[in-house]
Amino acid sequence: MQHTSPLAALRSLLKERELDGMLVPRTDAYQSEYCAPYDDKLEFISGFDGSAGLALILADRALLFVDGRYQVQARQQVNLAEFEIHHLHDEPIHLWLHENLSAGKRIAFDPLLMVNSQYESLRTSGCDLVAVNDDPINEIWAARPAIPRGLIRQMPDEISGESTASKCARVAQALAHEGVDYLALTLPDNIAWLLNIRGSDIPTSPVPLSFALVKNDGAVEWFVDDAKLQQLDSSVLDAIIVHHPDAFLERCQQLAAGKRFLLDGDNTPVAVRFVVEQGGGEIKWQPDPITLMKANKNGIELEGFRSSHIQDGTAWVNFLAWLSHEVPLREAAGNPVTELEAQEKQLAFRQECDNFIEQSFGTISAAAGNAAMCHYHSAPETNFAIVGNEFYLNDSGGQYYNGTTDATRTLNFGQLDSQRRLHYTAVLKGFLSLISLQFPQGAQGHQLDAFARRPLWELGLDYDHGTGHGVGHNLLIHENPHRMAKKVNPWPMVPGNVLTIEPGYYLAGSHGIRIENQVEVVPSVPGFCKFASLTLIPIDLSAVELPLLSEQEIAWLDDYHQLVRETLSPHVSSIARPWLIEATAPVRTQRM
Template sequence: MSQERLEALQQGLSEQQLQGFLVPRCDEYQNEYVPAADERLAWLTGFTGSAGLAAVTNSRSALFVDGRYTIQAKQQIGNQPIEQQSLAPADVANWLCDAMREGDTLGYDPRLHTQPGLAPLKKRLDECGIKLQAVDINPVDSVWSDRPAPPSGAAHPHPQTFTGEGSASKRQRIGKILGEKNQQALWLANPEVCAWLFNIRGSDIPHLPVALSMGFLYADGSATLYLAKSAIGDALRQHLGNDVEIVSDKAALFAAAERQHVQRVWADPLLTNCWTLQELRNREIQILLERDPITVAKARKNTVELEGSRAAHVRDGAALCEFLAELPEAVKQENFGELEAVNLLRSKRELREGFTDDSFDSISGYGGNGAIVHYRVTPESSLPMREEGIYLIDSGGQYPDGTTDVTRTIALGSFPGEAKEHFTRVLKGHIAIASLRFPEGTCGEQIDAFARQSLWSVGLDYAHGTGHGVGSFLSVHEGPQRIGKANTNVPLEAGMIVSNEPGFYRTDEYGIRIENLIFVKSSDQYPGFLEFEALTLAPIERQLIEPSLLTDSELEWLNGYHAQVRETLSPLVNDHTRSWLEAATRPIAR
C-alpha cells in the first residue's frame, strides 16, 4: 500500500515540477499530537511515532527519526522502499544533497514548518545548489483520497477553580509585557497558548484537551480568536466577553489586526509556521521573533494549579495501584497481553473522578517491546504476557485539575540477572534528581548528568531526555523547561512541573524506566536555592532493587517515598490493593 502511495506522491511532485518534497509529522499549529486529518507521515510511511520526517524524491525516499524511535521505525517500515535515517538536521540535509541534483527543487508546505526548523536545511541545500520552495497545495493531500475530515468539537470554558486566574487578568498581564517590549500584538500560534490565555478547553486533538485555535492578543488586553464555527456556543461567548472577538475564518484574523492598525507583532519562531510569517510580512508588519511570553507564564503553575495537580495525582495513583495489584493474577490468564493491560489500566482510571482521557497513548511493553522507548502497542504487535520477565508501563491521565504521566517497570517473575543492577542504577539516577537542591538560575541541562552518573560509571546510557515539562490539563509534553543533554538556556523556576524519568534499554530483552512527575519549589532552608517535590504516588518495584548498590541516603529517600505512597493511597483503594500496597511499600534494608 505505501509503495503505491509513494508512487502517487512522486507523480504529484512531477505535476508540480518538484524533484522532492518534505513530509513532517505535524500540523499547522506545530502540535505534538495531531488530528487524524494531519497524520500525513503515518499515511505515507506507516510510521506512527510522535516525531519524524519523510523526504521523497523522484527515485528515493527516506524516513528520519530520533533515538527514541529507531526500533519502532524499522518495524513499521518493514520491507517498503523507504530508507531509515537519523533525524539530526545535518543527516537530513546530507541525504537530500545525495538524493537530489544541483538545480533541483525541494518543495515544502509552509504551514507545516517553522523558520528555525528549515534554516539549517536551507543553508546546506544552498551549498548543493538545491532550491527550497514553498507550495500552495500540499501534494500529499492531493493524493490522499480518503483523508479524514478536520475535527469539529466544541470549545468550552475552563473554570477559574482549576486555573487559579481569570482570562481577563491573564490577558492584561501579558498585554503589559507587550507594552514593555513596544509591541502592539502577540501572535497566538497554537491551541495550547490559546487554551491557557482564554481559559478554554476542547477535544479536537487526541489526548490534548484543546480546541484548534489561533489569534492575536493586543497590548490593551483585547484579542481576536479564531475557532471553527462548530466550536462556538453561547456559554463560550459569555465566558470570553466583549473584549475577545471570535472569528471563524483565518483570513479574518489578519483583517482584524489591520483594523487595529497593528504594525508590530511579537511571534514565537518555534511555534509560528512559515506561512503565517509570510502573511504578516505581506502586510508590511514588523515581526519580533522571540519566545512567546505565554510559554513561560504557562509553565509556572500557580498555587491553585499545583494543588489541583496534587489531587489529580492522588486519584491517578490509586487507579495505577489497583491495576498493579491485579496484574499478577491477570497475567495468569491465557489471553492477557500488552493491549489487555492498557485496557485494564484505562478501566481503573475511568472510575476516578474527573478522568477525561489518557494523556498519551500508553506505552505497554513486555520483554523486548519494553526496549522500544516510545513503543505503541497495536492488536498486531501485542505480546502475550507470562509469569516471567520484565514489563514496562508508561501512561497518564487527563483530569480537569491536572495532567499525569508515570512509568513503572514490573518484574512478572524470573528475569535476566543483569536487570537488577540496571534497574538499581536507574533508580539511583531517579533519586539523584528527586533529592537534588540547586541554585536559582540553574537550567535542566546542568543537572541531567546526575540522572546518568550511575549508568555512566559502568559504560551505560539512555537515548532520551531525563525530563520534560507537563501542562495543567494541557499537554503532557510542555516547554520550555526540560532536563536533558541538549542546551535549553531555560532556568528551572518555582512552579514548573517536570518529569524525572531515567531509563535503560537492552534491545530485544527488556526496557527499564522509572518516571515520576515532580515540581520545582523554593528551598525553605536555603534562600536562593530550589528543590523538587514529588507529585506521582506509586510503589517502585522492590524485586528489581539491589539494596547493596544504594547508599544510606538513597535508601532513606526510597523508604520515605514509599511511606508517603502507602499513607496517602491506602484509604482510597480496595482491600486487595491495600494489602498489596502494604507489601509493595515495606521498608527496604540491606
C-alpha cells in the same frame, strides 16, 4: 494514471510541477505533537505513526528521519524497500540536503507546516525551497479523515486560578515591554491557557485547534471553527472577536502595515512571516511570553496537580495489586495476562476516579522486547504476554479536570537474570540521584540531566531520549519550555514548574526499563530548589540489587514509600490495601 502507492502518486505530481522533492513533516499548522488523523500526512505517505518525524520524498529515494525513540518502530512500520531510515538529530535534514543533493534542487514544503527556525536552517542547504500553498498530498489523499470539530469547554477560574482578563492584562504588559503591536498565537495550548478553555479535537490533548491575535492593549481575536463553540457561555465570547481559522493569514496581512508582530521562531509557521512581510509589517522574533507564564503554575493549579495525583495513584495501586495477583496465577494456568488486557484494566481503574476525563497519552503497555521501543503501543499482532522472567513496562497517565498525570513503572513478577537486575538498579540509582537533588534556583534542564545518566554511564550505557519534560495543567502532556536532556534548554527552573523525571535503558530485542515520577519544583534552602514528587506509586524493588544502594538512596525510598502508603491507604480498594502495605515496606526489612 493508476498508482500502486501514495508515494508513487506524490512523485507523479511533483514531476508535473517540476519539483525535485518534497518535505513531509509529522505535524500540523499548530505544531501539535499528536496530530488529528486529518493532519497526519506523514503516516499517510509512509505508514509511520510516531509523534516526531520528517520524510523527504525525492524522485528516486524516500527518506524518513526519526529520533532515537522511534528507530526500531520506524523499521517495523514502513516499507524498507521504499524508505531509508535516518536519525532526526544525528543527521539533520539541512546537512543531509547539503551533502547529498546538488545546489538548486527544487524542494517543496507547506509553509503552514514549517516553523521559521527550521526554514532558516534549510535555507543553508543550497536547495531551492519552494513554498506550496496547494499541498499535493491534499490532491492524492482520497479517503482523508474529517477535519476535527471537537467541542470546547470552559476552564473555571476556581480551577485555573486566574481569570482570562488578568491573563490578557499580563500579556499586554509583556507586549508593551517588547515594543510590539500584536502577538500571533499559533500554539493551541497557549490559547487554551489564555482563554481558560479546553478542547477535544485530538484525543488526550485537551486543546482546541485554533489561532489567535493578541493586541498590545489585551484585545483578542480568536480564529476558530464556530461549530466548536456551542458549550461556551456568552461571557467568554463577548470579550473577544471570533473569526474562521481560514481567515488568520489574511487578517495578519491586513493588520501588518506599519505594525510590529511578535512571532516565536521555533513555533510559528513560516507562512505567518511571509504574510506579515508581504503586508509591510515588521517582525520581532521572540519566544511567546505565554509559554513561560503557563509553565509557572499558580497555587491553585499546583493543588489541582496534587489532588489529581492522589486519584491517579489510587488507580495505579488498584491496578498493580490486580496485576501482582493475576500475572503469576494466569501464567501458571497457561492463560497469561497480555499487554492489551493490562492497559484496558488500568484504564477501567482510572475511569472509576471522579475527575478523570481521558488518558493523557496513549498507554505504553510493553512486555519483554517490546519495551525496548521507547514509545511502543501494543496492537493485536504484537500483543505479548506478561510473564515472570521478563520485565513489563507501563507508561501511562490521565487527564483530570484539575491536572494531568504521567508516570512509568517497570515491573518484575518472577526471577530475572543478573544483567536485567543490574540494568534496573542503574536506572533506579539515576532516578534517585536526580529526584533527590538540591540545585541552585534558575538552573537549566541540561545542567541537571547528567545526574540521572551517571549510573548508566559508569556501565558504558545510556538512553536516547530526554530525562524529563514539562507537563501542562489539564493541557499537553509534553509542555514547553522546560526539558531535561543533553540538548541545551535555556529556561530557568523555579518553584511552580512541573516536570517529569524518567531515566531508562533499552536493549533491542530484550528489554526496556524506565522509572518516572512527575515532580514540582519547590524552594529548599535560600537560593536553592529541590523536587517534590507529585506521583504517588510504589516503586518495584524486587529487581534491585539492594547492596548497590547507598544509605541516602534507601532513606529516600523509605520516606517516599511511607508517603505513598499513608496518602493512598484511605483511598485504595480493600483488596489492594494489603498489597500497598507490602509494596511500600521499608527497604531495610527487604534486605534482611
